[in-house]
Amino acid sequence: MSTVDPVTPVLTKRWLSPRSWSIQTYEQLEGYTALRKALTATPEQIVQVVKDSGLRGRGGAGFPSGLKWSFMPPNEDKPHYLVINADEGEPGTCKDIPLMMADPHSLIEGCVIASYAMRSHHCFIYVRGEVLHCIRRLNAAVKEAKAAGYLGENILGSGYDLEITVHAGAGAYICGEETALLDSLEGRRGQPRLKPPFPAAAGLYAAPTTVNNVETIASVPYIINGGSDWFRRMGTEKSPGPKIYSISGHVERPGQYEAPLGTTLRQLLEMAGGMKDGIPLKFWTPGGSSTPMFTAEHLDVPLDFEGAAEAGSMLGTTAVQVFNETVSVPWAVMKWTQFYKHESCGKCTPCREGTYWLVQILERMVDGNGTEEDIDTLLDVCDNVLGRSFCALGDGAVSPIQSGIKYFRDEFLALCQKNREKNRKPAMAGAN
Amino acid sequence: MTTSGPGQTYGGSSVTGGETYQAGHDDSTTAMDASVLSRAETTPLITEIREDLSVFDGIVDKARAIIARYPQSRSALLPMLHLVQSVQGYVSQAGIQFCARELELAPAEVSAVATFYTMYKRKPCGEHLVSVCTNTLCAALGGDEIYQTLREHLGEPGKPLGHEETAGTPGEPGSITIEHAECLAACDLGPVLQVNYEFYDNQTPEKAVELVDALRRGEKPAPTRGAPLTDFKDASLQLAGFFDRESDVEGPSQAAETLAGAQLAQDRGWTAPAMPANVAFPDLEKK
Ligand SMILES: Cc1cc2nc3c(=O)[nH]c(=O)nc-3n(C[C@H](O)[C@H](O)[C@H](O)COP(=O)(O)O)c2cc1C
Ligand code: SF4
Ligand code: FES
Numbered sequence: 001m002s003t004v005d006p007v008t009p010v011l012t013k014r015w016l017s018p019r020s021w022s023i024q025t026y027e028q029l030e031g032y033t034a035l036r037k038a039l040t041a042t043p044e045q046i047v048q049v050v051k052d053s054g055l056r057g058r059g060g061a062g063f064p065s066g067l068k069w070s071f072m073p074p075n076e077d078k079p080h081y082l083v084i085n086a087d088e089g090e091p092g093t094c095k096d097i098p099l100m101m102a103d104p105h106s107l108i109e110g111c112v113i114a115s116y117a118m119r120s121h122h123c124f125i126y127v128r129g130e131v132l133h134c135i136r137r138l139n140a141a142v143k144e145a146k147a148a149g150y151l152g153e154n155i156l157g158s159g160y161d162l163e164i165t166v167h168a169g170a171g172a173y174i175c176g177e178e179t180a181l182l183d184s185l186e187g188r189r190g191q192p193r194l195k196p197p198f199p200a201a202a203g204l205y206a207a208p209t210t211v212n213n214v215e216t217i218a219s220v221p222y223i224i225n226g227g228s229d230w231f232r233r234m235g236t237e238k239s240p241g242p243k244i245y246s247i248s249g250h251v252e253r254p255g256q257y258e259a260p261l262g263t264t265l266r267q268l269l270e271m272a273g274g275m276k277d278g279i280p281l282k283f284w285t286p287g288g289s290s291t292p293m294f295t296a297e298h299l300d301v302p303l304d305f306e307g308a309a310e311a312g313s314m315l316g317t318t319a320v321q322v323f324n325e326t327v328s329v330p331w332a333v334m335k336w337t338q339f340y341k342h343e344s345c346g347k348c349t350p351c352r353e354g355t356y357w358l359v360q361i362l363e364r365m366v367d368g369n370g371t372e373e374d375i376d377t378l379l380d381v382c383d384n385v386l387g388r389s390f391c392a393l394g395d396g397a398v399s400p401i402q403s404g405i406k407y408f409r410d411e412f413l414a415l416c417q418k419n420r421e422k423n424r425k426p427a428m429a430g431a432n
Numbered sequence: 433m434t435t436s437g438p439g440q441t442y443g444g445s446s447v448t449g450g451e452t453y454q455a456g457h458d459d460s461t462t463a464m465d466a467s468v469l470s471r472a473e474t475t476p477l478i479t480e481i482r483e484d485l486s487v488f489d490g491i492v493d494k495a496r497a498i499i500a501r502y503p504q505s506r507s508a509l510l511p512m513l514h515l516v517q518s519v520q521g522y523v524s525q526a527g528i529q530f531c532a533r534e535l536e537l538a539p540a541e542v543s544a545v546a547t548f549y550t551m552y553k554r555k556p557c558g559e560h561l562v563s564v565c566t567n568t569l570c571a572a573l574g575g576d577e578i579y580q581t582l583r584e585h586l587g588e589p590g591k592p593l594g595h596e597e598t599a600g601t602p603g604e605p606g607s608i609t610i611e612h613a614e615c616l617a618a619c620d621l622g623p624v625l626q627v628n629y630e631f632y633d634n635q636t637p638e639k640a641v642e643l644v645d646a647l648r649r650g651e652k653p654a655p656t657r658g659a660p661l662t663d664f665k666d667a668s669l670q671l672a673g674f675f676d677r678e679s680d681v682e683g684p685s686q687a688a689e690t691l692a693g694a695q696l697a698q699d700r701g702w703t704a705p706a707m708p709a710n711v712a713f714p715d716l717e718k719k
Contacts, residue, residue, distance in 0.1 A: 004704075004705060005697070005700075005702035005703060005704070006702060007693050007696055007697040007700070007702045008697075008702070008703070008704035008705075009693065009694050009697050009702075009703065009704060010704045012693060012694045013694070013704070015686065015690065015691055015694045016686075016691055016694050016695065016698060019682075020686070021681070021685070041713045042716070044716055045713040045714060045716055046713075048713075048714045048716060049713060049714060052714060079503070088617045089614065089615060089617065090615070091567050091568060091569065091614070091615040091619075092569060092615065092619050093615070093617060093619075094617045094618055094619045094620055094621075096617070097617040097618070098685075098690045101657070101685040101690075102685060102686065102690065122503065128617070129514070129551050129629070129671055130551070130563070130613070130616055130617075130626065130629050131616075131617065131629065132628070132629040132630060132658065132659075132667055132670055132671065133630060133631070133655075133657060133658040133659060133683060133685060135670070135671065136659065136670065136675060136680055136681050136683075137681055137685070139673070139675055140675075140678075140681045165501050165502070166673070167507075167510070167511070168510070168511060168514065168671045168672075168673070169510065169549075169551075170510050170513065170514070170549035170550070170551040170552055171549050171550035171551035171552075172548065172549050172550065173614065184510065185507060186504070186506055186507055187506035187507050187508065187509030187510060187535075187545065188506075188509075188545060189544060189545055189548040190548065190549075205503060205504055222707075225707055225711070226707035226708070226711065227707075227708060227711030229708075229711075230705060230707050230708060230711070233705045234704065234705065242704060244693075245693075246619065246620055247620065248569055248619035248620045248622060249569055249572070249573070249619070249622075250572075250573075253689075253692050254619075254620040254621075254622075254689055254692070255620045255688070255689035255690060255691070255692025255693060256620065256689070256690055256691075256692060256693050256694075257692060257693030257696070258693050258694070259693070271693065271696055272692070289568065319619070321568075321569050321619065323569075323572060327572050332568050332572065335566075335567065335568040335571055336567075336568050339567055339568070339614055339615075342614065343614065345548075
């Protein structure tokens, strides 16, 4: 088998085409051929192809998608729902919004196929509210698809019906957590629900529901057309397929690079033209701020689900945020912690109180008023948040702090050192 | 504008509406007795203010159209709150009562939702809402500096504008509300800001100052990604799902950063492996 190229445009292959978002362009470039094909198969066969492909959720957790779909009940005692998680708010993550802007029909086609496979007749796309142009493009795509017979009643004469509703959120990171998203979609405050029951048993309106990420569902038409073996030619055994790596920060050419899973930062940096102005790399996140940071030691870690985890982090959303030597780690950690504090939904005590106190301590340190004991206090508070919070936001909140201190304790210490010297100043007056 | 009826209380009983659970002793009396505050202080706390909702007469049809999109009406609440912002530029008490009336919810239920989400503003917004990303990555690239510069530039000397504060009179042409925002999913284009949720990418303090000055002069500089600029209220209407201008969809989106990988692949002749023709579905009978 021949080797695979470093960049493998699948999801991004239409993005260079003029008016790539229109149904005309989409249809010219194989658009909706996978749907025609899928409608000749049974729902079970589609679930099986997706299982065979090894596709794993692109929303952060990497749960096997085919397996998730198979949890949906085979009967239709209650309506089934597919809900697309397009809330993209994890700091650093910027792949779903460009995908939906550039090629909304690939998501729509994926929604129809996935809904058919899960016997759903109403699909919701929950998009964060702040991305108006993206919402506009999705709405237009739904309209176009309906007019062309790919959506609505009796799709392509198959007897299968599906409605898609595009729903704008209103600014809350926590609504990306799938059960908080469902509450939000029901018109409530976006706060996570207790699991079980899982959404496949009782999700939207307490009916069987699957929540999937945009990139996950947009991958489905290609898997239907290319088959599971083709999909597996990219990526690794346990993390197959292409993946959009979003490179941001101090690199020469930040942007979206679709490469096989398992690509390393060294390879990504080569694609992105290297570090900006040649200033050396200091730290980076493999998949958003909730994934523990890496350093220059980790340039060759394969960025797939297993590789990132073995190296002590997580693949997350493949939001590769690159920071050079000019950036202070305690400052960056403080900024991220402020984010988690702001976005904590307040439902559980460890996260609500923990993030509040973590911010207080970090702000004090960055202001130059910290002590060495503060570092232990930070880690202590982190221990009380991690694993004790109601949802994964709390776990994510401690990632930057724990990993920041793990790799850059000296920088935290230096801040406290400065403080000690400052406090000693009166005694040392005249010494310099 | 507002009328407060002495008969309506949060307890839901009505003095004028005939029988209450305790004749001659309604909730407000109980609350009044229980209150540690004086009668004058207690009255505004327990009296339900019935707002005049006629300002929303023009959007009743739209509200009902939103409700029709969902299997259960309450799901319409988020878009409906965007809708009321399109009328008043914020979510007022009247807006809350309007949503409550249309969805048959208690105003307190609507209020609890409205206050949870950052995009619902509790004070009237300017003609434009300028949101500067100050999350870590944008901040490291200059986002914090952009936000500080705008605060000072739009504020009074020595009194920079605060988060969600407005330069000019809200609703008047050229008025601008600023806010710092969390990651806007455009980190590869950072530092970014938005005006009425349209993207202005790769910003600098200078560019941002130029932009807000143009807005104050009544100009509408085109976003780098998005449709021609309108105003905050119009953006809110679109967020509620009403898109009146078909041409808006044509607004640019293909930034060099967005296309970086696709372009690199094209330049180098890199592709994904070719798909085999006519792949069959797995035969489940055999399994
Ligand atoms: C705080 C928090 C925020 C999240 N935000 C998102 C998001 O914006 N988009 C997303 O797809 N998944 C997000 N997730 C993950 C979802 O809960 C869920 O795992 C995912 O949507 C499942 O889809 P997938 O299996 O296709 O990945 C978030 C999780 C947490 C805990
Ligand atoms: S961990 Fe944080 S975000 Fe999650 S439920 Fe608890 S308070 Fe809410
Ligand atoms: S950090 Fe500013 S857009 Fe992501």
